[in-house]
Structure formats: structure tokens, C-alpha cells
Amino acid sequence: MMEVISFKLNGQEVTLKTDPFRRLLDIIREDFDCKGAKEGCGEGECGACAVLLDGRLVNSCLITAAMAAGKNIWTIEGYRETERFQLLKNKLAEHGSIQCGF
């Protein structure tokens, strides 16, 4: 069963025809070439697949296409272009933060 699903991805309205149970992680990687979110555990434990969904950090391996419909999704590819990310990046660099713990 295929459905037409629309959502906002990195500020752009996108539409695709897909299985409503398909994982958001696979959609953003395979259909929209956003490879920043990665598959680690595939079961919601590691956070390697994290994206912002309506401003909340979620694990995209646990989000279906149907759950993403009508939502505003940001991946690191879009988020890194924002002013907020630039500020954060500059502050992390300024304080010499290079790894976990910051």
C-alpha cells in the first residue's frame, strides 16, 4: 500500500509516494540524500539517526512516513545552515570542545 506523504524537510516542502510504514531514516537518506542521520542500533537506543521533528529531537529510525506527514523536519544538512548552528559551532570551537563531554 502506497500513500502520498508531504512534510517539510530542511525548510522545503517535499512530497513522495511511499509505504506509510517506511522509516523516516530510510526516506531522508535514500530519497533526499541526507546522509548525516545514520543507522546505528536501528531500535531507538543510540541516537545516530537523530533529527528535529517540530523542534523535538527524535530518533528517525522509530518514525514512520505516516508519522512524519505534515511535520517540520530538520536534518544536520539543513540545521548546519542556520544562524543558531553557526553560533553554537563558533562557541564550541572558541572553547576548544572537540569530543564528547561538551
Ligand code: FES
Ligand atoms: Fe540508533 Fe536510531 S539508529 S536510535
